[in-house]
Amino acid sequence: KNEVEQSPQNLTAQEGEFITINCSYSVGISALHWLQQHPGGGIVSLFMLSSGKKKHGRLIATINIQEKHSSLHITASHPRDSAVYICAVQETSGSRLTFGEGTQLTVNP
């Protein structure tokens, strides 16, 4: 079982829809990161959070430390949101990030 599991693996939405991507983890963490990767592109950090909720534009990230679960929400989705979204956790026991496999999001016009 992977330490970081994302769902769904693939998600197709229509422009304007509200999108949720989930991340569950099994290890103790000090922080959780959400990253975005466009096709053929680099990786961009969206959020780092250790509790509660953060918002940036149309993106919202939440984390429940007790349940070991985080969600990334996109409101009013747009085709330019099409990308792979990656969850990564900073383990308390070590120095490295552990990554989920990513969620491929496609938003159709």
Added chain:
Amino acid sequence: NAGVTQTPKFQVLKTGQSMTLQCAQDMNHNSMYWYRQDPGMGLRLIYYSASEGTTDKGEVPNGYNVSRLNKREFSLRLESAAPSQTSVYFCASTYQQGNYGYTFGSGTRLTVV
């Protein structure tokens, strides 16, 4: 622009050839990392450098070596490339290990034939 610069962006090697992937950051970060990204798998850590002068193995270090040349630069070397090393390689940096954000380079797409 401040950030992490990786070179080259693309490379094709023959089996057995060697090459060095370069990474430089200008954000005064202490920690630097090399990852590989393969289809169907999350990013996996190859090597990292927690601070200038130190390097440590990650999950998948076999077939690779690294050099932390100075605070800015962290290079990854493939001494004898193998087809299994075909991958996309990302360099990343952070101020220091702990609860700090990470900055990633744009990646190097390496094909070994």
